Amino acid sequence: MNEKQRLEGQQVETANSSDKKSAKDYSKYFEQVITAPSLKEAKKRGKEEVKYHNDFAIPEEFRGMGNGRKFYIRTYGCQMNEHDTEVMAGIFLALGYEPTDNTEDANVILLNTCAIRENAENKVFGELGHLKSLKLEKPDLLLGVCGCMSQEESVVNKILKTYQQVDMIFGTHNIHRLPNILNEAYMSKEMVVEVWSKEGDVIENLPKVRRGKIKAWVNIMYGCDKFCTYCIVPFTRGKERSRRPEEIIQEVRHLAAQGYQEVTLLGQNVNAYGKDLEGVNYGLGELMDELRKIDIPRIRFTTSHPRDFDDRLIEVLAKGGNLMDHIHLPVQSGSTDVLKIMARKYSREQYLELVRKIKAAIPNVALTTDIIVGYPNETDEQFEETMSLYREVGYELAYTFIYSPREGTPAAKMEDNVPMEVKKARLQRLNALVNELSLEAMKKYKGQIVDVLVEGESKNNPDVLAGYTSRSKLVNFAAPKSAIGKIVKVKITEAKTWSLNGEMVEELEPAEVK
Numbered sequence: 001m002n003e004k005q006r007l008e009g010q011q012v013e014t015a016n017s018s019d020k021k022s023a024k025d026y027s028k029y030f031e032q033v034i035t036a037p038s039l040k041e042a043k044k045r046g047k048e049e050v051k052y053h054n055d056f057a058i059p060e061e062f063r064g065m066g067n068g069r070k071f072y073i074r075t076y077g078c079q080m081n082e083h084d085t086e087v088m089a090g091i092f093l094a095l096g097y098e099p100t101d102n103t104e105d106a107n108v109i110l111l112n113t114c115a116i117r118e119n120a121e122n123k124v125f126g127e128l129g130h131l132k133s134l135k136l137e138k139p140d141l142l143l144g145v146c147g148c149m150s151q152e153e154s155v156v157n158k159i160l161k162t163y164q165q166v167d168m169i170f171g172t173h174n175i176h177r178l179p180n181i182l183n184e185a186y187m188s189k190e191m192v193v194e195v196w197s198k199e200g201d202v203i204e205n206l207p208k209v210r211r212g213k214i215k216a217w218v219n220i221m222y223g224c225d226k227f228c229t230y231c232i233v234p235f236t237r238g239k240e241r242s243r244r245p246e247e248i249i250q251e252v253r254h255l256a257a258q259g260y261q262e263v264t265l266l267g268q269n270v271n272a273y274g275k276d277l278e279g280v281n282y283g284l285g286e287l288m289d290e291l292r293k294i295d296i297p298r299i300r301f302t303t304s305h306p307r308d309f310d311d312r313l314i315e316v317l318a319k320g321g322n323l324m325d326h327i328h329l330p331v332q333s334g335s336t337d338v339l340k341i342m343a344r345k346y347s348r349e350q351y352l353e354l355v356r357k358i359k360a361a362i363p364n365v366a367l368t369t370d371i372i373v374g375y376p377n378e379t380d381e382q383f384e385e386t387m388s389l390y391r392e393v394g395y396e397l398a399y400t401f402i403y404s405p406r407e408g409t410p411a412a413k414m415e416d417n418v419p420m421e422v423k424k425a426r427l428q429r430l431n432a433l434v435n436e437l438s439l440e441a442m443k444k445y446k447g448q449i450v451d452v453l454v455e456g457e458s459k460n461n462p463d464v465l466a467g468y469t470s471r472s473k474l475v476n477f478a479a480p481k482s483a484i485g486k487i488v489k490v491k492i493t494e495a496k497t498w499s500l501n502g503e504m505v506e507e508l509e510p511a512e513v514k
């Protein structure tokens with residue numbers, strides 16, 4: 001963000017009550033603070049300097065704002081959003097609010113939204129509809145929409161026009177402004193809109209309340225400059241900007257000291273880590289090489305882009321230890337022609353070469369991926385190439401999606417000759433293959449003893465505990481609750497498509513057994 005935008009952003013915009021009632025021209029909200037996704041504009045942004053801030057503090061006048069009040073945040077979408085929710089929860093607590101997991105008890109409800117596909121957005125609009133009656137019952141309730149959807153002009157417009165039960169809309173770059181936004185909403189009782197476009201800074205010392213004491217997310221970078229032609233993220237999350245290594249290392253050290261067993265490093269494209277850091281040649285490989293020396297049992301990272309996945313990172317990951325042998329490597333399509341239209345900047349062959357190198361260096365690696373089917377004009381042959389690549393790589397799991405046009409992205413303007421039934425049929429075929437290979441991968445574990453980080457009781461049966469192996473396989477097994485939070489040895493007795501069953505084969509220290 002440049003200085004001009006920063007200063008403009010200090011101004012919280014409010015819609016006056018007459019605007020809320022009559023369908024007026026809302027363009028004034030977009031003049032300064034919001035720009036519609038524009039590839040041309042966004043691509044210019046690389047030149048702007050990233051500012052690092054270490055001066056976040058709850059303004060004196062807002063302390064105690066939350067006394068006697070409760071907050072509820074519903075999170076949609078990816079881990080990045082989950083982690084943003086942890087930061088917002090930290091800010092709420094610092095303001096004196098208490099958490100609640102019940103919307104009826106809440107004085108403030110936030111929907112932290114996802115814009116990646118249309119159905120993600122529809123869920124949020126549906127929820128806003130449900131919350132209308134609660135808002136009518138409790139006029140003092142504050143209802144806010146934040147996260148990726150708030151960064152889209154069309155969404156903000158739609159909320160302003162049709163969802164007048166909403167009190168606040170703020171974007172992904174405005175989280176640290178939550179105290180001011182809440183204050184403004186209490187003062188004015190009018191819709192508060194605060195969204196900054198395009199870039200964003202790095203704000204270091206925001207409070208966070210992590211969910212749980214076992215696994216933690218750590219941002220290493222924000223934003224994305226890859227501009228895959230289908231993807232809204234470069235517009236909603238701003239430009240690529242890396243946190244400084246020393247800040248990340250300190251955060252991981254601190255988590256280790258607090259007894260966390262696992263950290264997952266987060267970024268939309270973690271392999272671009274460090275590219276924007278001036279005057280140093282320091283990438284994800286270097287960062288992982290330093291982090292692996294920290295006394296924390298497990299380190300993971302997500303999400304990777306194959307184009308930036310370099311040899312240095314492979315060399316470091318091959319050192320093993322606390323660096324986990326699971327890599328999520330989204331391929332999106334097995335067809336070089338489709339990859340080109342997606343602007344993924346690698347071919348099928350280059351991807352396979354990367355997989356070959358990774359497997360040679362880390363023989364036990366588990367690879368998983370993301371795939372989009374039914375890209376505009378995808379032919380049967382091109383889809384078959386995705387199917388054959390899937391087998392060739394031997395993925396252990398995939399997240400599969402039907403292409404969903406996102407307004408403002410280049411692909412949304414492409415004509416598309418693939419009927420929805422064809423797309424659905426392709427997805428079904430791909431999913432059948434995903435299931436087949438998942439089960440195959442799971443069966444290999446039968447009889448093996450694996451290390452499981454125990455996260456808690458299984459969802460379906462409180463007598464059974466559940467956790468994950470180093471290669472991210474879910475394992476259910478009977479064991480005393482004192483195993484929760486520890487890494488224990490489990491012998492696998494049964495393999496299913498999505499999970500393994502087993503028996504714990506180690507004695508917990510007597511003092512620890514209840």
Ligand code: 5AD
Nearest residue numbers: 230231330370371372401402403404
């Ligand atoms: N339509 C369908 N899937 C998408 N993804 C991103 N954008 C879209 C879209 N417009 C998928 C990609 C990405 C994952 C997080 O979501 O596979 O890796």
Ligand code: SF4
Nearest residue numbers: 224226227228231233
């Ligand atoms: Fe979207 Fe990922 Fe491509 Fe970035 S690299 S544009 S986040 S799919």
